[in-house]
Amino acid sequence: MEAGHWLARARARESIWREWRHELHAHPELAYEERRTAAFVARQLRSFGLEPIEGLAGTGVVAVLEGRGGDGPMIALRADMDALPVAEANTFAHASREPGKMHACGHDGHTTMLLAAAELLAAEPAFSGSVVFVFQPAEEGGGGARRMVEEGFFERFPVRELYGMHNWPGLPAGQFAVHSGPVMAGTERFRIALRGRGTHAAMPHLGKDVVVAGAALVQALQTVVSRQVDPLQPVVLSVTQFHAGHAFNVIPEEAELAGTVRAFAPELFVRIREELERIGKGVADAFGLSLRVEWDEGYPPTINTAAEAARCAEVAAALVGAQNVRREEPPSMGAEDFAFFLQHRPGAYVWIGNGASEGGCLLHSPHYDFNDEILPLGAAYWAALATHVLAA
Numbered sequence: 001m002e003a004g005h006w007l008a009r010a011r012a013r014e015s016i017w018r019e020w021r022h023e024l025h026a027h028p029e030l031a032y033e034e035r036r037t038a039a040f041v042a043r044q045l046r047s048f049g050l051e052p053i054e055g056l057a058g059t060g061v062v063a064v065l066e067g068r069g070g071d072g073p074m075i076a077l078r079a080d081m082d083a084l085p086v087a088e089a090n091t092f093a094h095a096s097r098e099p100g101k102m103h104a105c106g107h108d109g110h111t112t113m114l115l116a117a118a119e120l121l122a123a124e125p126a127f128s129g130s131v132v133f134v135f136q137p138a139e140e141g142g143g144g145a146r147r148m149v150e151e152g153f154f155e156r157f158p159v160r161e162l163y164g165m166h167n168w169p170g171l172p173a174g175q176f177a178v179h180s181g182p183v184m185a186g187t188e189r190f191r192i193a194l195r196g197r198g199t200h201a202a203m204p205h206l207g208k209d210v211v212v213a214g215a216a217l218v219q220a221l222q223t224v225v226s227r228q229v230d231p232l233q234p235v236v237l238s239v240t241q242f243h244a245g246h247a248f249n250v251i252p253e254e255a256e257l258a259g260t261v262r263a264f265a266p267e268l269f270v271r272i273r274e275e276l277e278r279i280g281k282g283v284a285d286a287f288g289l290s291l292r293v294e295w296d297e298g299y300p301p302t303i304n305t306a307a308e309a310a311r312c313a314e315v316a317a318a319l320v321g322a323q324n325v326r327r328e329e330p331p332s333m334g335a336e337d338f339a340f341f342l343q344h345r346p347g348a349y350v351w352i353g354n355g356a357s358e359g360g361c362l363l364h365s366p367h368y369d370f371n372d373e374i375l376p377l378g379a380a381y382w383a384a385l386a387t388h389v390l391a392a
């Protein structure tokens with residue numbers, strides 16, 4: 001099936017899909033609370049003649065579509081459904097009706113585009129094998145994909161490969177970016193507890209001050225990346241929290257610092273852990289304090305496999321022309337839990353241009369909105385990708 005065929009079919013359904021997207025945008029739900037969204041997804045899938053399986057990883061929904069071309073491989077197309085704890089600043093008619101919750105990352109658009117693709121493909125399943133539509137919960141920090149994998153996703157759906165897509169503000173509408181290799185960074189979180197001896201603010205010599213030591217530690221940690229890592233390696237270490245004290249006249253006994261590390265190479269995470277702990281211990285010793293560091297694994301880096309990325313690029317080029325498919329875009333230091341699927345199977349995660357990022361239309365901004373104009377393109381891309389990979 002030609003890419004142009006899918007695009008024409010998609011354009012004919014565009015106005016209905018906008019309504020779906022606005023419905024989802026108006027009712028955002030946070031990680032693992034996507035009940036209304038999941039019910040909406042399941043209802044639509046049923047209306048296409050599919051049999052959705054609900055309750056995967058809590059609120060996830062999956063449906064399998066068999067091609068009419070007979071036996072063939074199984075592939076998965078994945079969208080995320082969760083919103084963010086952001087208070088929407090937009091005032092248009094479809095703005096969030098849930099105080100403090102917002103689709104500020106465009107997962108309403110992702111869900112709509114995958115539903116739209118399911119609708120197109122269910123009407124014309126011109127492929128051999130099967131397509132698994134994956135609507136996952138909790139992409140934003142909750143690790144919904146990890147939970148799906150832990151609950152046996154690959155045993156239940158033995159897919160050969162998986163594909164993901166994220167809208168990208170700043171990339172023009174009508175363009176794609178396809179990375180061969182790293183596309184999104186890996187993350188780790190750290191928490192540092194400093195313990196000293198609390199005392200009267202007027203008698204500092206009788207205590208061990210965690211505030212002064214903590215300030216020195218924040219400064220010292222700036223050298224982990226700048227002095228210990230090859231400058232050609234992309235790494236970020238950010239201290240994002242520093243909690244200590246409750247009174248103006250008390251030197252507190254404890255301080256807690258926290259932050260995040262972002263990188264692509266697994267060995268860098270090992271190196272940064274060692275350096276942060278070494279420097280932390282050195283600073284604590286210098287000030288006569290005790291220190292404890294805890295690490296939380298976040299998301300692994302999202303690394304596209306070359307062959308699957310090449311297929312995505314081919315399909316995107318058939319839709320928008322090769323000149324509108326960027327292959328050399330630098331990766332993002334943001335993270336993405338599609339990485340958990342890619343730890344087990346080959347696949348690729350592409351960016352679809354969301355248009356200009358002016359006026360605060362940035363991911364996670366209270367001014368963001370998914371660009372409805374790209375709904376048909378995204379849906380056609382999914383349908384064309386499935387029929388290209390599973391050519392009958």
Ligand SMILES: [Zn+2]
Pocket residue numbers: 105140363364
């Ligand atoms: Zn996000």
Ligand SMILES: [Zn+2]
Pocket residue numbers: 105106107139166
């Ligand atoms: Zn997102």
